[in-house]
Amino acid sequence: MSKIIGAVEIGTSKAKALIGEVAENGVLNVVGMASRPNEGMRKGEIVDFRKAAAAVHSALEDAEKMSGTTVDEVYLAQTGSHLKGNMLRGSASVASSDNRVDVSDLQRAAEEAKRRKPDEGRTYVHHIRTPILLDGRIVQDPVGMFGSKVDLGYWSIDGDDHAIKQALHVISNYSLEVKDLILSSIASSTMMAGPDLRRAGTLVIDMGAGVTDFALYRQGFVACTGVIPVGGDHVTGDLSMGLRVLEPYAEKLKIEHGKAIADPIDEGEDIWIIGNKTIGDRSIPRKAITDVIHVRIAELFEIMSKELEGLLDPDELKGGILLTGGGSLLPGVEQIATKILGFTARRASFPSGIDPELAQPENATVLGLLHYGLEDHGLPGRIKEEVETGFLGKFRKMVGLGAQV
Amino acid sequence: MTIKKSKKQDAQSGNWKKLAPKSSRRPASKAALRKRLLGASKFLVLFFLLGVVGCVVWFFQERSQEDSGPLDITGTGAPISKLMFVTDGVLHKRWFENWFGPLRGRTLMDLDIKEIQTELKQESQISFVRVSRQFPATLKIEIKERMPILRLCLRSKTKGEQTWLVSTDGSLYLGTCYSNASLVHLPFLNIQPELLRLSSNGEGYEKLGGISAVAPLLEIARRDYPGFYQNWQVVSYERPHDDDPGAHIHIKSGKVRNLRFAPQHFATQLRRLKYLLMESDFRRTPVVESIDLSHDRSVFAKLSP
Numbered sequence: 274m275s276k277i278i279g280a281v282e283i284g285t286s287k288a289k290a291l292i293g294e295v296a297e298n299g300v301l302n303v304v305g306m307a308s309r310p311n312e313g314m315r316k317g318e319i320v321d322f323r324k325a326a327a328a329v330h331s332a333l334e335d336a337e338k339m340s341g342t343t344v345d346e347v348y349l350a351q352t353g354s355h356l357k358g359n360m361l362r363g364s365a366s367v368a369s370s371d372n373r374v375d376v377s378d379l380q381r382a383a384e385e386a387k388r389r390k391p392d393e394g395r396t397y398v399h400h401i402r403t404p405i406l407l408d409g410r411i412v413q414d415p416v417g418m419f420g421s422k423v424d425l426g427y428w429s430i431d432g433d434d435h436a437i438k439q440a441l442h443v444i445s446n447y448s449l450e451v452k453d454l455i456l457s458s459i460a461s462s463t464m465m466a467g468p469d470l471r472r473a474g475t476l477v478i479d480m481g482a483g484v485t486d487f488a489l490y491r492q493g494f495v496a497c498t499g500v501i502p503v504g505g506d507h508v509t510g511d512l513s514m515g516l517r518v519l520e521p522y523a524e525k526l527k528i529e530h531g532k533a534i535a536d537p538i539d540e541g542e543d544i545w546i547i548g549n550k551t552i553g554d555r556s557i558p559r560k561a562i563t564d565v566i567h568v569r570i571a572e573l574f575e576i577m578s579k580e581l582e583g584l585l586d587p588d589e590l591k592g593g594i595l596l597t598g599g600g601s602l603l604p605g606v607e608q609i610a611t612k613i614l615g616f617t618a619r620r621a622s623f624p625s626g627i628d629p630e631l632a633q634p635e636n637a638t639v640l641g642l643l644h645y646g647l648e649d650h651g652l653p654g655r656i657k658e659e660v661e662t663g664f665l666g667k668f669r670k671m672v673g674l675g676a677q678v
Numbered sequence: 679m680t681i682k683k684s685k686k687q688d689a690q691s692g693n694w695k696k697l698a699p700k701s702s703r704r705p706a707s708k709a710a711l712r713k714r715l716l717g718a719s720k721f722l723v724l725f726f727l728l729g730v731v732g733c734v735v736w737f738f739q740e741r742s743q744e745d746s747g748p749l750d751i752t753g754t755g756a757p758i759s760k761l762m763f764v765t766d767g768v769l770h771k772r773w774f775e776n777w778f779g780p781l782r783g784r785t786l787m788d789l790d791i792k793e794i795q796t797e798l799k800q801e802s803q804i805s806f807v808r809v810s811r812q813f814p815a816t817l818k819i820e821i822k823e824r825m826p827i828l829r830l831c832l833r834s835k836t837k838g839e840q841t842w843l844v845s846t847d848g849s850l851y852l853g854t855c856y857s858n859a860s861l862v863h864l865p866f867l868n869i870q871p872e873l874l875r876l877s878s879n880g881e882g883y884e885k886l887g888g889i890s891a892v893a894p895l896l897e898i899a900r901r902d903y904p905g906f907y908q909n910w911q912v913v914s915y916e917r918p919h920d921d922d923p924g925a926h927i928h929i930k931s932g933k934v935r936n937l938r939f940a941p942q943h944f945a946t947q948l949r950r951l952k953y954l955l956m957e958s959d960f961r962r963t964p965v966v967e968s969i970d971l972s973h974d975r976s977v978f979a980k981l982s983p
Contacts, residue, residue, distance in 0.1 A: 323706050330709035396694050438697045445699045447710045448717055454694050 277304075279336070279344035279449070280642035281329060282457065283440060285314045285483025285506060286599070288328040289639040290336040292344055301643060303631060305340030307332045316502045317353035317484040319439040326443045333447055346450040348646040349440060350638050351398050352457040352484055354502040355433035360403070361386045362426040374407065374415040374423060379652045382425045391431040398437060399456045400427040401495045402650065411492070414653035428495045430456055453646060458486035458498050460641035463648070465597050465621035466490065475592030476585070477621070478577070478610070479638060480600025482506045485573055489581060491589045499580050503573045505600045508566055515565040516557055522546050527603075532563045533570045534605030539563065563605075570606055574613035585614065594618035599635040757783050759815040767823025768855040769803070774819060777801075786811040802851035802882055824849055826856070827896050828867040828889070828913060832874075846897075848889035850882060863907075865896070865929070868914035888915050892927055895944040903948055909933055915941070926972045933966060940972035947971040954979065 280291045292305035309332040313325025337343050363386025365378050391397055406424040407415040415423060437454070444451050462477040472493040479486040482505045489497040508531070512523035530544050543556040578585075594616050596607060601620050610618035623632035623640075631640065705711040758781050763771040775781070778794070791809040798807040798821065806822040824845035833839045843853040844867055853861070875884045892915050899907040909932035916926060929937040933955075939947050950971055954960060963981050970978040 326706035326710065327708075330707040330713075334709040334713070396697055398694050434697060437694055438699075441694070441698050443706075446706045448713050451698065 277340075277342050277344055278452075278643060278646060279333070279347035280350070280639050280646070281333065281347045281444065282350040282460075282639040282642065283314065283319070283325060283329055283443060284311060284481060284638075285317055285504065287311055287482075287635070288325070288332045289636070290329070290332040290347075291639045291643060292336045292340040292342065293643045294340075294342075295647065299647075301647060303628070303640075303643075304342070305336035305338075306631065306636075306639075307335030307339060309335070314483060316504070316506075317481070317500065318355065318436050319443070322439060322442070325439075326446055329443050330447045333449070344449065346452040347444060348453050348455055348460075348642040349444060349451045350457045350460055350642055351430075351432065351437070351440065351454045352481070352486055352500055353432065353436055354484060354500050355436045356398065356430050356456070356500050357395075357432075358428055358430045358498045360426055361389055361400075361429045362424065363388070364422055364424040367421050367423065372419050372421055374418050374420055376416055376652065378423050379405070379416070379425065382423045383427075383652060386425060386427050387429070394434050395431045396434050396437055397429055398432045398454050399430045399459065401429075401456075401459060401498075402427055402652075403494045403496075404492060405653070416653050428498065430498060455642055455645050456486070456488075456498055457481075457638045458488040458500070459495065460639075460645050461486070461597050461637040462488045462490065462641070463645040464623070464637045464641035465595055466592070467624065468493065470592040470595070473592040474590040476581070476590060476594045476614070476616070478594060478596050478598075478601075478618075480504060480573075480596065480598035480606070481638075482599060485577070485598070485600065487577060487581075489584055489590075490592075496589075497581065497584055499577075501573060501576050501580070503569070503576065508569050508600075508603075511565050511569050512562065516546075516561065518546050526562055527566065530559055530562055531566050532604045533566050534608050535560060535563050535567065536605070566603065567605075567609070570603070570609050571613060574610050578614055581614075585616065587616070590616055595621035597621040597634045597637040601634050756815045757785055758789075758817050760817070762812070762816055762818040764818070764820045765823060767803070767821075767825070768853075768857075768860070769821065769823060770855065773855055781817070786813065786815065786817065789817065791817075802849060803854060805845075805847075824851065826853060826861070826864060827893055829861065829864045830867045830869065842883070844886065844889055846889070846893040848886040850886065865910045865913045868912045868930075891915070891941045895927060895939060895941075895948075898944050898948060902945075903952065906931070906948070906951065910937075933964070934969050935965065936968035938968070938970040938972050940974075950977060 275297060276295045278293050278295060280293070282289045287308045288311040289308040290306070291303060294302045294304045296302065309328040311325060311328040313319055313321035313323070313328060319325045333344075333347075363382045363384070365381035365385060367374050367378050368381075369375055369378075387397075387400060403426040404411045405415055406412070407418060407420040408422055409424075412418065440454075441451055458477065458479055461479040462471070466475050466477050471490040474491050475489075477488050477490070483502070484504050485501045487499050487501070488495055505527070509520060509524045509527055512518065512527055512531075513520045516523065516526070518526070525548075526544065526546065532539070539559045542559040544559050544562065545554055545556050547554040594610055594614060596610060596618055597620070600606065607618045607620060620634070621637070623637075627640070705714055761771055761774070761781065763769075763774055777798075789811075791811065795807055795809045798804055798809070798819075803823055804821050805824050808820040810818045810820075812818050824843075824847070826843035827846055828844040830842045830844055830850065831839060832842060840852065841861075842850045843856075843861070843864075844850055869886070873886065873888075876882075877884050892913060896907070896910075896913070899910070910929050911932065912930040914928045916924070916928070925941050927939040927941060929939070931937060937951070951969065954969065954977060955966075959981070960966060960979075965982045967980040967982045968978075969980075
């Protein structure tokens, strides 16, 4: 029987909901998608609960209508400057007398790694496993192998309790449960960077409206993630202030005429702000628009460069830099990224088989949520839990029947 | 294997799930309100359906406990107060009451009139029967009986000598309710034993094939020439079919000991017999040995020596 799963991204400019149907053969079909403008967020954090909830709920309702079904739980993307990542490491001695590694050894190492508590008022959002070391050697699945010590680590992201609660409340208010919280940058990386690129080493940068998320992959595993509180909205704000125009016009100028790097052919070209040349409309040089955008985008990559200082090793980053998110559509952004970060940057492309309407950079996160959720991220050898969904599953859960995991 | 995480473990590991709200707050949007109403209506419909199913089960359970036998759809009817018995023969109302049993206290709807009709029809003396209800309390029986034209004496090892009656269609039956006076004038039938065949139930005999050819002769004689008829004692026939040149009906009687008729034109033959017996020679003779009327215009007669 097919399974229905949902994904929600509460973005700074838009709330997006996606409903997918996982067929018996594991193929994911997107059966419903909707997005609604979100006025309840600033820099990736909810500042107006009711507005954010209205946007998310409307998107979910539209997606459910489009798919002709309902969802019971969703994967929720997490972003915001409150998120901080730390590497947690744990190790365990192999317990069996014949030195054969067992699942319980891995579990002990995992518990050891996760033992460290986050600071007061903060909660872990996402633990992303790093390579497993068996006696200092990287192995994919040590269960059944001989050795004396297992080491494993987690790139663990913790966030502010209040911000996480707000996001969870938005979903529970629509009578849904959150199946898992997934970091936005990890979700979009799952979608845009395939396993080969991740093994080669790549930096995925998701340029959103409020924040820019990034995830650095080395040898197929996450080495670092981060959120920079600079996004497309800041560019719009800069244009509004710098050119002294209202924000809607600034947004229009950014989308229609914005470039991140100066182009000689734009020299001398003037752009009408409103566009109808009526009273109040005025023209500004296109170069002025480009200059304002360039400053902000360059600043963004410089901040990122500082955050990743020491991690950008040419031998570990053969896959280069992938840009995604709505901000990556700005012409010239790849050149600035390449120049400042020192690695070839390019706009990420979606894998084949995705509907062209869906395959837009701004949808990378929400599509990635479903794909990440379908993958098994547990420890090797551990049985993946099967949770009953649907009305019967809900009923059984309510009356206390069935397995609890 | 199932692993159940305790709340304590969750709290220790800093799991975000502990931050999930325990109960939903007031809906923050119209979409959330619609979703909750839809969910609530689904549960209401489910409980309503469960309630309906429960009520139906309870109702049938109660009914099955109350049910003490077949459902009575006849209602309370008045007992049968009158029996109308209509027949063209000799059977009468008392015969029916003896045959059926007491009707007292029974209503019209208590009776299975189809069954009564079928059983009456199985009586060999009855050729047609119709049973009907005349509400409020009258049972009507209409029957037509077979008319006997001959008697047949049969002797069996078990039942001894029995007199059977032969009707115009050749049926044999043991007559009921006939007076001796009505049967005493009927001639006897003399028949070859091999022409008698037992009926399938073993209680009677199958119809005699040639009687339908003989019956008109007896009917004309009884009606138009009672003087001859009352002297006819034994009737026999051989191959009494029109197309058989040797077919004839043989009658033994008082004055003319042997009469022979062809199986057609009975009125002509009887008229001829009448004229013949009016002849002076025949009138003077007390007993005539034989008269053969079966040869069309020629009559052969033999006076007693």
